Amino acid sequence: MTHPTLTRLLAQKPFLKVIAGIENFNAEEIRTVAQAAQGNAVSIDLSVHAESVKWVKANTDLLVFVSSLSPAELADSLEWGTDLVELGNFAPIYERGALISPEMVLQWTRELTTLIQGRVPVCVTVPGVLDLQTQIDLARQIEAAGADLLQIENISGDLSHVAAIREAVGIPVLVSGKLHAGNLTSAIATGAQGIGVGAAIRAGGDLNGMKAILVEIASQLQAAAVI
Numbered sequence: 055m056t057h058p059t060l061t062r063l064l065a066q067k068p069f070l071k072v073i074a075g076i077e078n079f080n081a082e083e084i085r086t087v088a089q090a091a092q093g094n095a096v097s098i099d100l101s102v103h104a105e106s107v108k109w110v111k112a113n114t115d116l117l118v119f120v121s122s123l124s125p126a127e128l129a130d131s132l133e134w135g136t137d138l139v140e141l142g143n144f145a146p147i148y149e150r151g152a153l154i155s156p157e158m159v160l161q162w163t164r165e166l167t168t169l170i171q172g173r174v175p176v177c178v179t180v181p182g183v184l185d186l187q188t189q190i191d192l193a194r195q196i197e198a199a200g201a202d203l204l205q206i207e208n209i210s211g212d213l214s215h216v217a218a219i220r221e222a223v224g225i226p227v228l229v230s231g232k233l234h235a236g237n238l239t240s241a242i243a244t245g246a247q248g249i250g251v252g253a254a255i256r257a258g259g260d261l262n263g264m265k266a267i268l269v270e271i272a273s274q275l276q277a278a279a280v281i
Contacts, residue, residue, distance in 0.1 A: 059137050060175045060202055063096060063117055064226060064247055067279055070095040070272065071228060073252030076121040077146050079103050087256060088114050090264035094272040097138075099250065102127045104134045111135040119177065123147075125162055129169035141166060142179025142205055145231065154181045156192045160199060167200035175202040182207030182231065186215050190222045197223045205250065207231045208241070216244035235270045242278045249275065 063069050072091040074084045076099075084106040091098050097117040100106050102124070110118055111134070120131040121140040128139040141162050144154050163178050170176055178201040180189050193204055204223060206216050208231035220227045229241050230250025241249050251271060258264035 057172070057175045057202065059117060060226070063138070063175075066096045066275075068242060068246060068275060069097065069228070069248045070275055071097045071099055071119060071230070071248055071250040072116075072255055072268070073099040073143070073230065073250050074101070074106075075099075075252060075256070076101050076143050079106075081106055081109070083256075085109060085113075086261050087264060088116060090255065090258070090261055090268050091116055094265070094268040099140065099143075099252070102131055104131075107131060107134040107136055123162065125166035125169055128166060132170075132173060136174060138175045138177055138203070139166065139170060140177040140179065140205065142177075142207075143230065144179055144181055144183075144207065148183060154183070156181075156184065156188060156195075159192060160195050163196050163199045163201055176200065177203040177205055177228075179205040179207060180219065182209035182215075186218060189215060190219055193219050193223050197225050201225065203228065203248075205230055206246070208233060211237070213240050213244050216241075216246055220245055235267065235274065238271060238274050239278075242275070 072095045074087045088110045092114045099119040102122045117137040119138045119140045120136045122128050178196045204227045206229045216229050226247040228248025229246040233251045234254035255267050258267045
């Protein structure tokens, strides 16, 4: 049976996840991003930051993803009202020159699903630096390990891999990374059930700037909505 939170998330087709940043612990900035997202997106992705998760839950109706590479931290975040837990995003890891192996991701996935025990949906990011066949194989293993949602990374700007991964699994997928109003049409065309946008929104700088960007993105998603 589909988790009610996942049902609500997937009611928007495709759904929009606003990414505040896995390494963003600036409470003021996170609140601004959340205020901009309110009414323009169904969900927001936060770091493991109790104060921010609690604030967003108390002051918006956004579904809250909490992202980390630590299964234990993600499990602990449920005490703050977290709606979905996510292994990823990996971009900050790549920027430091570190590598993420399929074995690491699969181990974390198994640890996380064991800790969560179905209390909230589990989203797992497939490292976009892997070759396509490895991503497909890992996606299937992640699904078999109990994940409810897959996040596929846009690393190079070529989104041709998204449809192949989506077709290989039976769980919903979302695509994120380097997405903005200018390439959103291509992301939507992949058939992904969700779109994650972060840096392009935060580039708006202040609340009004972020809102303006989000309104444009939301209008594109609404125009592409699947009934």
